[in-house]
Amino acid sequence: MNDDKFACIEGILDAIEVGDRGDSNYMKLAYMEAIEARDRSDVPIGAVLVINNEIICSERNYGETNDDYFSHAENLLIQIYGKEIRNARKGKNIELYTTLEPCFMCFGAIVHNRINRLVYACPDSIAGVTNMDPPTNWYNERWPIIDQGPLKEESYKLMIDFIEKKGWGNVIEAYKSMQIK
Numbered sequence: 001m002n003d004d005k006f007a008c009i010e011g012i013l014d015a016i017e018v019g020d021r022g023d024s025n026y027m028k029l030a031y032m033e034a035i036e037a038r039d040r041s042d043v044p045i046g047a048v049l050v051i052n053n054e055i056i057c058s059e060r061n062y063g064e065t066n067d068d069y070f071s072h073a074e075n076l077l078i079q080i081y082g083k084e085i086r087n088a089r090k091g092k093n094i095e096l097y098t099t100l101e102p103c104f105m106c107f108g109a110i111v112h113n114r115i116n117r118l119v120y121a122c123p124d125s126i127a128g129v130t131n132m133d134p135p136t137n138w139y140n141e142r143w144p145i146i147d148q149g150p151l152k153e154e155s156y157k158l159m160i161d162f163i164e165k166k167g168w169g170n171v172i173e174a175y176k177s178m179q180i181k
C-alpha cells in the first residue's frame with residue numbers, strides 16, 4: 001500500500017459512519033477498490049476485511065500489475081492482515097467482503113484463516129468455488145458462512161467491461177453466459 005491509497009481509503013472510511021455499517025457499505029468500499037484496480041488496468045476486484053463490525057482494511061487486485069496470481073485482492077488482504085485475523089479468531093466475528101466470488105486459491109486462504117463469513121457481490125461460474133462441499137470434516141469445521149451480497153450487477157459490469165476491453169476472447173463468452181440478473 002502507498003500513501004495515496006491510505007488517503008483514499010481514509011476518505012471512504014470517513015464517509016461510512018458508525019451505526020451506518022453493514023453489508024451495503026462494506027461492499028461499497030470493496031467496489032471502490034475494484035474501480036481503483038480497473039483504473040490501473042488490473043482485473044477489477046476489491047475486498048474488505050471486517051472484524052467485529054470494524055473495517056480493518058481493504059485491498060484491490062494486483063494480479064496483472066504484479067504479473068502474479070498470488071496478488072488477488074482477497075489473498076493480499078489475508079496475507080497482510082494475517083496477524084489481526086489470528087488475534088481475532090477467539091470469539092470475534094471475522095468477515096471478508098469481495099466483489100467477485102473467490103477463486104480456489106483465495107477461498108482456500110479464507111477457510112484456512114477461519115474467516116467466519118464470506119460475502120461476495122457477483123457470482124463467478126467460471127472460477128468461483130464457493131458452492132463446493134467441504135472435502136473433509138476438518139474443512140467442514142472451518143467452513144465460513146457464505147452469502148451473496150449487494151452490488152452484484154455493478155460488479156459484474158466492471159468485470160465484463162474489463163474483459164471486453166482486454167479482448168480476452170476465451171473468457172468473454174463464458175462470462176456473458178453467466179446471465180447476471
Ligand SMILES: [Zn+2]
Pocket residue numbers: 072073074075102103104105106107
Ligand atoms: Zn483469488
